[in-house]
Amino acid sequence: MTQIDETVSRSRKAAMVVQMLLAEGQRLSLSSLPEETQxxxxxxxxxxxxxxxxxxLQVAAEFTRDLEAVAMTAPGGVEKALNALDGQISPATAARLREEASKSQGGDPWAQVIAMSPxxxxxxxxxxxxxxxxVLMSxxxxxxxxxxxxxxxxxxARRIAFAISRTSAITPDAVARIGAALASQYAGTQAPVFAQPPVQRVGAILNSVGAATRDSVLAGLVDEDASFAxxxxxxxxxxxxxATRLAAGDVPKVTRNVDNGELVTALTAAQAAGGQDAESAxxxxxxxxxxxxxxxxxxMGERGKVKKSDxxxxxxxxxxxxxxAVDGGEISLISTEEEED
Known part of the structure; x- marks a missing residue:
């Protein structure tokens, strides 16, 4: 076989193989690779x-002898490449590449703004x-x-609609500056640092602390920001x-994933505590x-008295x-709004 052109880098060869696999419908897990590699x-x-x-064909043979020979056209452009790799490289890597492409190509910032969800x-x-x-609405x-x-x-909404009537004399330069400012502030050129919003993060932490600590933190939050609390x-x-937010039919799905000893201890302690704890038990x-x-x-009858911490x-x-089970999509909790209704 003719030797492959030595000017083709290993990175280019790897990209060819990845494109071939994507063209065959393969899902690749590349997010675990070092960011520089991605x-x-x-x-x-x-x-x-x-x-x-x-x-x-030469690249395919070099990577694997069993891969069928195919011809292909690569994505063409960073954005198309990112679309092809959607879900297969980390969000931070994708955001960095989009930012680089926008700077190098002088991309229209309004395209980023318009792409945002309502x-x-x-x-x-x-x-x-x-x-x-x-201007945004226009x-x-x-x-x-x-x-x-x-x-x-x-x-x-009414005031914005009226403001649209005053946009007829706005200059293209002003529109461009507004687009750049909105893209920079809102279009998310950087990936979110945290996977969940603040409310969910604080709620998840307080779910796992003792009742006394939870009540104390909530009381402090009320003083600082009642709406956030x-x-x-x-x-x-x-x-x-x-008792109020778990559907009755989901109880078996949950209890089968709890150690029997811990379940006995939890039910025993809850019934001894009375009130809502006992109702849930x-x-x-x-x-x-x-x-x-x-x-x-x-x-539970044989368990005897349970230490508060246990x-x-x-x-x-x-x-x-x-x-x-909720995070895995196996069940859904009854929302507090549904309870109020």
């Missing part, structure tokens, strides 16, 4: 155009000056502008919430098979199993 690979994909068949654009429409919002496709308008409070309280799910027992419930009651730890284990 960057180099994606840049190579973005730089490639049409690959001649001889080179492709839910994300709501922060712009409710927080920026009316004149800026009027640049958006009609359908997206209408959806965004529906997410804005009525009085604010209320949102955190809604995000919290603890053992007393089981009764709810769990009432919504499993009669045989299993009888077995648990027998073990009881809280066991109840947290039950709550943790519920949270894991």
């Amino acid at each position: 960057l180099r690979l994606t840049r190579e994909l973005g730089a490639m155009r049409t690959i001649d068949r001889t080179t492709l 839910a994300d654009l709501r922060a712009v429409a409710t927080g920026e000056a009316l004149e800026v919002c009027a 640049k958006l496709p009609v359908a997206k502008a209408a959806e965004l308008m529906g997410l804005i409070p009525g009085e604010r 209320d949102d955190v309280r809604k995000a919290i799910f603890t053992f007393p919430d089981i 009764d709810f769990i027992l009432a919504n499993m098979s009669q045989r299993m419930a009888d077995s648990l009651r027998e073990e 009881g809280e730890s066991a109840m947290n284990a039950v709550v943790g199993a519920i949270r894991d």
Whole structure:
């Protein structure tokens, strides 16, 4: 076989193989690679155009003798390469590449703004000056502008609509500056540092602490920011919430993932505590098979008195199993809004 052109780098060869696998519908897990490797690979994909068949076959043979010979056209452009690698490189890597491409190509910042979802654009429409919002609405496709308008409070929407009437004399340079400012502040050129918003992060932490600590932190939050504290309280799910927020049919799905000893300890401690804890314990027992419930009651009778720390730890284990099932999409909790309805 003719030797492959020595000017073809290993990075380019790797990009060719990745493109072949993607073309075959393979899903690759590349996010675990070092960021520099992900960057180099994606840049190579973005730089490639049409690959001649001889080179492709030689690269394929070099990487694997069993790969069928195919001809292909690489994505062409960083954005197309990123679309092809969606979900297969880390968000931080993708954000960095988009930022590099935008700077090098002088990309239109309005394209980044327009690509945002109406839910994300709501922060712009409710927080920026009316004149800026009027320009934003004018640049958006009609359908997206209408959806965004529906997410804005009525009085604010009316004032923005009136402000649009004053945009006829605005200069192209002013529109460009507004687009650049909005893209820089809102379009998210950097990946989020945290996977969840603050309310969810605080709620998750308070789910796993003792009741005394949780109540103390919530009381402090009320003094600092009552609205944030209320949102955190809604995000919290603890053992007393089981009776009202866990669907009866989901009890078996959860209890099967809890160590039997911890389940016995949690139910024993909850019934001894009384109140909502006891209600949740009764709810769990009432919504499993009669045989299993009888077995648990027998073990609870033999368990005796439970130390407070052991009881809280066991109840947290039950709550943790519920949270894991929710995060895994196996079950859904009843929302506090549904309860109020």
